[in-house]
Amino acid sequence: MSENIYLPRMATIKSMRPETIDVTTFQIALNGTNGESRFDYESGQFAEVSVLGVGEAPISITSSPTPPETLEFSIRRVGQLTNALHELNVGDKIGIRGPFGNSFPLKELEGQNMLIIGGGIGLAPMRSVILNLFDNRKKYGKIDIIYGARSPQDLVFKSEYEEWQNVENTGLYLTVDRGDEEWKGNVGLVPNFLKEINPSPENTTGITCGPPIMIKFVVQALAELGFTSEHVITTMERKMKCGVGKCGRCNIGGKYVCLDGPVFTLKQLEEMPSD
Amino acid sequence: MVTKVKSKIIKKNRLTELLDKLAKEYDLIGPVQDNVISFKQVKSGSEITLDFVNSVLSPKNAFFPQTETLFRFSGDGEGFKAEPEPETDKERVIFGIRACDARSLHLMDMVFGGQLEDSYYMRKRAKTILIGLACFNPAETCFCPTFGIDPTSPEGVDIVFTDVDDRYWVQALTEKGASLLDQLAEFFDEPLGDEAKLKDAKAAGLTKMKKLDVAGLPDKMEPLYNDAYWESIGMKCLGCGICTYLCPTCHCFDLVDEGRDEGGERFRSWDSCMFPDFTLMASGENPRPDQKARVQQRFFHKLKYFPDRYGEVACTGCGRCLKYCPVNINITKIIGDVMSGKTKNE
Numbered sequence: 001m002s003e004n005i006y007l008p009r010m011a012t013i014k015s016m017r018p019e020t021i022d023v024t025t026f027q028i029a030l031n032g033t034n035g036e037s038r039f040d041y042e043s044g045q046f047a048e049v050s051v052l053g054v055g056e057a058p059i060s061i062t063s064s065p066t067p068p069e070t071l072e073f074s075i076r077r078v079g080q081l082t083n084a085l086h087e088l089n090v091g092d093k094i095g096i097r098g099p100f101g102n103s104f105p106l107k108e109l110e111g112q113n114m115l116i117i118g119g120g121i122g123l124a125p126m127r128s129v130i131l132n133l134f135d136n137r138k139k140y141g142k143i144d145i146i147y148g149a150r151s152p153q154d155l156v157f158k159s160e161y162e163e164w165q166n167v168e169n170t171g172l173y174l175t176v177d178r179g180d181e182e183w184k185g186n187v188g189l190v191p192n193f194l195k196e197i198n199p200s201p202e203n204t205t206g207i208t209c210g211p212p213i214m215i216k217f218v219v220q221a222l223a224e225l226g227f228t229s230e231h232v233i234t235t236m237e238r239k240m241k242c243g244v245g246k247c248g249r250c251n252i253g254g255k256y257v258c259l260d261g262p263v264f265t266l267k268q269l270e271e272m273p274s275d
Numbered sequence: 276m277v278t279k280v281k282s283k284i285i286k287k288n289r290l291t292e293l294l295d296k297l298a299k300e301y302d303l304i305g306p307v308q309d310n311v312i313s314f315k316q317v318k319s320g321s322e323i324t325l326d327f328v329n330s331v332l333s334p335k336n337a338f339f340p341q342t343e344t345l346f347r348f349s350g351d352g353e354g355f356k357a358e359p360e361p362e363t364d365k366e367r368v369i370f371g372i373r374a375c376d377a378r379s380l381h382l383m384d385m386v387f388g389g390q391l392e393d394s395y396y397m398r399k400r401a402k403t404i405l406i407g408l409a410c411f412n413p414a415e416t417c418f419c420p421t422f423g424i425d426p427t428s429p430e431g432v433d434i435v436f437t438d439v440d441d442r443y444w445v446q447a448l449t450e451k452g453a454s455l456l457d458q459l460a461e462f463f464d465e466p467l468g469d470e471a472k473l474k475d476a477k478a479a480g481l482t483k484m485k486k487l488d489v490a491g492l493p494d495k496m497e498p499l500y501n502d503a504y505w506e507s508i509g510m511k512c513l514g515c516g517i518c519t520y521l522c523p524t525c526h527c528f529d530l531v532d533e534g535r536d537e538g539g540e541r542f543r544s545w546d547s548c549m550f551p552d553f554t555l556m557a558s559g560e561n562p563r564p565d566q567k568a569r570v571q572q573r574f575f576h577k578l579k580y581f582p583d584r585y586g587e588v589a590c591t592g593c594g595r596c597l598k599y600c601p602v603n604i605n606i607t608k609i610i611g612d613v614m615s616g617k618t619k620n621e
Contacts, residue, residue, distance in 0.1 A: 004345075004394050005391050005392070005393060005394070006346070006541070007345075007346055052348045052535070052539070053533075053534055053535025053539050054532055054535065055532050056530060056532075056541075078557045078558055079556075079557025079558075080557070082557065212560060237560075238556070239553075239554050241529060241530045242528075244391040245391065246386055246387060246391075246393055246526065247528050247529070247546070248526060248527030248528070248546075248576070249527060249548070249553050251572075253575075253580065254579065254580035254583045254584060273500040273575075
C-alpha cells in the first residue's frame with residue numbers, strides 16, 4: 001500500500017523573523033529520517049502546515065529552492081491556524097505535508113526580462129521567485145520588482161531590499177497606500193504605480209501575487225501596457241484541506257488549484273469560469 | 276473477470292443461513308431497517324432486510340465514513356507519532372448493493388485512487404467483497420438507465436444475486452466472487468436452467484424506466500456558467516446539504532483536529548459544497564459567496580467538471596437527491612432543461 005497522503009512529517013521551527021506586526025518568516029527543518037532537513041520543491045509550490053490540535057492550512061513557500069537546506073514560510077496572522085503558529089517558539093514542532101501544486105515556469109522564462117509585482121503578503125511566494133532568479137542571475141534579462149503595501153509598516157522583507165537593489169540590472173520600486181512622516185517613497189496603489197513605471201512588454205513576463213482586487217487591476221494595467229495574457233502569470237489562493245485533489249473545494253471551474261495550480265497564466269484563467 | 280461466469284442458485288429459505296455464515300467469517304454489511312434503511316454491519320442474517328426499493332443511505336459510508344480518524348498524535352511535540360487508526364484486516368462482505376450504488380464506487384475509485392492514492396478508502400475497497408442485488412422494482416425517482424446502468428445487472432460487483440421465483444440466481448463476476456462461492460458451496464445448487472428466462476420476464480416491465488438523453492451533456496453545460504438559470508435554483512435552495520449527504524458520489528470532506536495538549540486526533544468528515552464556509556477563507560474572501568454560486572458548483576461538478584477530469588458524469592441516477600430535497604430541486608429536470616435549452620426560459 002502506498003504512503004499515507006494525509007500524514008504530516010514533523011519539522012522544527014529553526015527561526016522566527018518578524019517582518020511586520022502580523023507577518024513572521026518561519027524557517028523550518030524537517031526531522032527527516034534520512035537526515036534531510038527539507039523536501040525538494042520549486043518556486044510557486046505550497047505546503048500544508050499543521051499545528052497539531054489546531055489544524056492545517058496551505059501556505060506558499062517563501063524561500064528559494066536554490067540553497068540546499070532552506071525552507072521558509074512567511075505567514076500573516078489572520079485565522080485560527082496562523083494565530084496558533086504565531087504563538088509558537090523556536091524549537092517547537094509543526095507538521096508539514098508537501099510540496100504540492102505546480103510552480104512558476106522559470107526554466108521556460110530564461111532569456112526574458114522579469115517583472116515581479118507584489119502586494120502585501122503576496123510578496124511571500126514572489127520572494128521565492130526573486131531569490132531563485134538572483135541565484136541564476138545570468139540566465140535572465142532585466143528584473144524589475146514592484147511592491148506595495150498598505151503602509152510602510154506593512155512592507156515585508158524590508159531587511160533584504162538593499163541587497164536586492166544591489167543585484168545587477170535589477171530595479172526595486174516600492175509604494176504604500178498611505179505614507180507617514182518618514183516615508184520618502186511613492187504613495188499610491190500598485191496598479192497605478194505600475195502604469196507610471198511603464199515597463200516595456202517586450203520579451204518580458206509579468207508575475208504577480210497579491211490581494212484579489214490588486215491582481216484584478218494589475219492584470220488590467222499590464223494589458224494596457226501591451227502584455228499579452230500568455231506573458232502574465234499569477235498564483236491563486238483558495239481554501240484547501242487535502243492539497244491533493246480529493247476534498248473538493250479549491251476548484252476554479254474544473255481546475256483544482258491544489259493540483260492544476262496554484263500557478264496559472266492569465267491566458268489559462270481567461271479560459272476558466274470566473275469563480 | 277472470470278472467463279466463464281460461475282452460476283449457482285440458492286433456495287430463498289436458505290438465505291438467512293448463508294448470511295449467518297458470512298457474518299461469522301467476515302464483517303458482513305447489509306441493508307438494515309432502522310429509522311431508515313441503510314447499510315450497517317450485522318451479527319446475523321436475520322438483521323438484514325431485502326424488503327426495500329433502495330436504501331436511503333448508500334453504502335458509501337462503508338468506504339468513506341461520515342467521520343473517520345486519520346491519525347492520532349501525542350501532545351508533547353517530541354513524542355509526536357502520527358499513527359493511523361489500526362484497521363481490522365478482516366475481509367468484509369457487503370450484501371445487497373444496488374447497481375446504482377455499485378457504479379458510484381467505480382466513480383469514487385477515480386477520485387480516491389490514482390497517483391495520489393487515498394489509502395484509507397482504497398484499503399477498505401481492497402478488503403471488501405461486493406454482492407449486488409438485482410433491482411426489478413425501481414422508484415419513480417430512479418433514472419439509472421440514463422447512465423447506461425441496467426438495474427437488473429449490477430456491474431463492478433463480485434457476485435450478483437437475482438431474485439427469481441423461489442430462489443436466487445447467484446452469479447460470480449470476478450475471481451474473488453467465484454472463490455467465495457466455492458467456499459460456501461454447501462449452500463448452493465446448480466441452476467435449473469430457466470433462470471435467465473425468468474429474469475428477462477421480470478425485467479421486461481422496466482423498459483418504462485426514466486432514461487434521459489445526456490449525449491454531449493458536459494458541452495451543453497459549458498455556456499451556462501453564470502447563467503441566470505442558477506439564480507432561480509439558488510433562490511429556492513435552502514442550503515441544507517441533504518443532496519450532498521445522500522449522494523453516493525459526493526466525496527467532499529473536511530479535515531479537523533480534536534484535542535491538543537493531552538494529545539488528540541485528526542479526523543475527516545463529510546463536508547458539503549452547499550455550505551457557505553466550505554470555501555470561506557481566513558482573509559474573509561469567499562469565492563462562492565451566495566447559494567447561486569454553490570448550486571451552480573454542485574451541478575457543474577456532477578455534469579461538467581467530473582466528466583472533464585474523469586470521463587464520466589458523477590451521477591448514477593439513484594434519485595435520492597430529488598426524492599429528499601425539501602424544495603424539490605430535481606436533477607432530472609435540470610438535465611432536461613440543459614439538454615433542451617429550456618434554461619433560458621427560467
